[in-house]
Amino acid sequence: MNTSQNDIMVEVNNLKMYFPIKRGISRRKAGDIKAVDDIDFTIKKNETLGLVGESGCGKTTTGRCISRLYAPTSGSIFFDGTDISRMPVKQLKPIHRSIGTIFQDAYGSLNPRQKAGNIVADPLKLHQLADKTEINDRVGALFLLVGLDPEIANQTPYELSRGQQQRIAIARAVASQPSLVICDEPVSALDISVQAQTINLLEELQESLELTYLFLSCDLSMVLYISDRVAVMYLGRILELTTSEELCENPLHPYTQALISATPITDPIIDKTRRRIVLEGEIPSPVNPPTGCHFHPRCPIVIGECSEQRPPLRDVGGGHYVACIRVK
Amino acid sequence: MVAVLDVQDLRTYFRTKKGLVKAVDGVSLHIDEGEIIGIVGESGCGKSETMLSTVQLIQTPGEIVSGRVIFNGEDILQLKANSPAMRSIRGSKISYIFNEPMTSLNPTLSINRQISESLELHLDMNKQTARDRAIELLEMVGIPDAGARIDDFPRQFSDGMRQRVMIAMALACNPPIVIADEPTTLTDVTTQAQLFELMKELITRLSIALVIVTQNLGVVARYARRIYVMYAGRIVESGPAEAVFNHPCHPYTLGLLHSLPRLCENKNLRKLAPINGVLPDLIDMPPYCAFLPRCTHKTERCEKDPWPDMRPVGEEHHISCYADLREMP
Numbered sequence: 001m002n003t004s005q006n007d008i009m010v011e012v013n014n015l016k017m018y019f020p021i022k023r024g025i026s027r028r029k030a031g032d033i034k035a036v037d038d039i040d041f042t043i044k045k046n047e048t049l050g051l052v053g054e055s056g057c058g059k060t061t062t063g064r065c066i067s068r069l070y071a072p073t074s075g076s077i078f079f080d081g082t083d084i085s086r087m088p089v090k091q092l093k094p095i096h097r098s099i100g101t102i103f104q105d106a107y108g109s110l111n112p113r114q115k116a117g118n119i120v121a122d123p124l125k126l127h128q129l130a131d132k133t134e135i136n137d138r139v140g141a142l143f144l145l146v147g148l149d150p151e152i153a154n155q156t157p158y159e160l161s162r163g164q165q166q167r168i169a170i171a172r173a174v175a176s177q178p179s180l181v182i183c184d185e186p187v188s189a190l191d192i193s194v195q196a197q198t199i200n201l202l203e204e205l206q207e208s209l210e211l212t213y214l215f216l217s218c219d220l221s222m223v224l225y226i227s228d229r230v231a232v233m234y235l236g237r238i239l240e241l242t243t244s245e246e247l248c249e250n251p252l253h254p255y256t257q258a259l260i261s262a263t264p265i266t267d268p269i270i271d272k273t274r275r276r277i278v279l280e281g282e283i284p285s286p287v288n289p290p291t292g293c294h295f296h297p298r299c300p301i302v303i304g305e306c307s308e309q310r311p312p313l314r315d316v317g318g319g320h321y322v323a324c325i326r327v328k
Numbered sequence: 329m330v331a332v333l334d335v336q337d338l339r340t341y342f343r344t345k346k347g348l349v350k351a352v353d354g355v356s357l358h359i360d361e362g363e364i365i366g367i368v369g370e371s372g373c374g375k376s377e378t379m380l381s382t383v384q385l386i387q388t389p390g391e392i393v394s395g396r397v398i399f400n401g402e403d404i405l406q407l408k409a410n411s412p413a414m415r416s417i418r419g420s421k422i423s424y425i426f427n428e429p430m431t432s433l434n435p436t437l438s439i440n441r442q443i444s445e446s447l448e449l450h451l452d453m454n455k456q457t458a459r460d461r462a463i464e465l466l467e468m469v470g471i472p473d474a475g476a477r478i479d480d481f482p483r484q485f486s487d488g489m490r491q492r493v494m495i496a497m498a499l500a501c502n503p504p505i506v507i508a509d510e511p512t513t514l515t516d517v518t519t520q521a522q523l524f525e526l527m528k529e530l531i532t533r534l535s536i537a538l539v540i541v542t543q544n545l546g547v548v549a550r551y552a553r554r555i556y557v558m559y560a561g562r563i564v565e566s567g568p569a570e571a572v573f574n575h576p577c578h579p580y581t582l583g584l585l586h587s588l589p590r591l592c593e594n595k596n597l598r599k600l601a602p603i604n605g606v607l608p609d610l611i612d613m614p615p616y617c618a619f620l621p622r623c624t625h626k627t628e629r630c631e632k633d634p635w636p637d638m639r640p641v642g643e644e645h646h647i648s649c650y651a652d653l654r655e656m657p
Contacts (some may be wrong), residue, residue: 194606195602262521268549
């Protein structure tokens, strides 16, 4: 992946995030949870990069490393040309201003004792983006921007619907005028009819505020819908990365193929004609991941070498990256 | 086909401090022998309450106000909720698979105790036969080395395995009906596919009828033969899966399908068309159609007349709407 291009917003190289497991009275280190295990990718300006994978695949951890809510174990994260992976906490304030996050579980991410207006005003105060006199106007404008009635600024999150709570979380994420927003499962807790409203809002904001999104979700249809490019993660690693279109038409990795096949569609007639791949077994533990390719114990086309070496993520043409030795 | 369960005009109301919530408001549905049906709708539409009402698992302030639930030629709503007859129906005749295996399994009892309980209680088995049968059931749901794992506790199983144990428990007494309430909401798609393929295979083999209660339209499109779509305590559309998904006739069903991205559809091809507005507050509902404020196909009758009755629009295909999307441009 090329470096130092102007249209690249984030470049992640060899990113690893291990969480130590401590045991006993002495809190001796007994092993690592390898949540993110050596991944590389870039996010271009104004694009939406989707990270899709099942629970525990490391997508949330990846997002939190980029927004520097975690200090990565190793690797580099270039944000707008600066490596932020080792930046000390004291210098992170401008980074946190430029990278907004919409957390999974909107309600849980909102302080239940704060009023909605104060929640949205917080980033403005923290980063000194508005005078005291301006704050109310700015908050009102942000409410309108996300399609909320400014009147509800005096309500607490508990009094709002889940769709409204999610909009508050979105308003807070964009309040500090970030250039990158990490959207962690922003719609999975919402009802179907509200999901579509929220997705359309995110798209409108992307256009009007010129945002770049990292969109994390386990809902493959939604990720393929909203993303320009998609990375498929499994057990801390990226197995395939390409444009949404290419991933749909030409999925190369056996895991991607299984994921597409397992994703139900709402058309029973077409569904009957689809190829079914039902994977055996379950996702192994990230504490003791399989040797070689992490996917090999469940892979339908596994061969001997798969358990020996980690397959590199390589370009098979036109920016279609895949980590599988069986793919030519 | 013979209906194994016939629900007629069921009403379950919750008397809350804020007012009367008609959680289930005149629901009629039936399940044929060995059939898989899906009940879909968004949160609060009454899909879970409908099925819980059929086995009288509604707690105060909820109350089953009226209706009939015909099972084996008998109206089982006439039975007292905790009578021995009702208790023998629950578990041995109509069994449940709940969505959170970690909370619905008892963490302090071994898997053997939990599966054997219903075998001993409903089928009068002694401890040893029940244990043998429990091992057989675990093998049937694909738990490797079942004989050795039978004395394990729920925490020793993974999420997917726990859900398999739940399926084994539900099938223990060979019931004619199994109700699966959001059986795979918390599981990943590849595990979900495994579990549904397993359930489908077992259900077909044992000719059990399955009711899938879920928000996931894709799952029921794949596995259910017939679909009931619920909104605000009522069924608004019902029919064979192909009819409901490929030729929806109720504006709500159409709205739901247009809100979802189809697999491999991209934002550059189509903008999602959400249903405008919000889900209705179920307290003190208006007498007319609850979907009206969000409907894009209003007619003059809608506000004047009460909520329309179900009417046929095709073979086995019914809607509760004055408009008919097939006649729309």
